[in-house]
Amino acid sequence: MNEQRQQKVWMFLAIGIVVVVGGFVLLAAGLGFIIMMIGNPAP
Numbered sequence: 001m002n003e004q005r006q007q008k009v010w011m012f013l014a015i016g017i018v019v020v021v022g023g024f025v026l027l028a029a030g031l032g033f034i035i036m037m038i039g040n041p042a043p
Helices: 002-039
Strands: none
């Protein structure tokens, strides 16, 4: 019983880490794209 609960906790922790990392990657990509667009406007 206790082992199963521990497994569930680790699963939620892993999902949370993936969500946070994914959010940071999307944010960084979006910021980089905006900076590129401002820095090099299309001719």
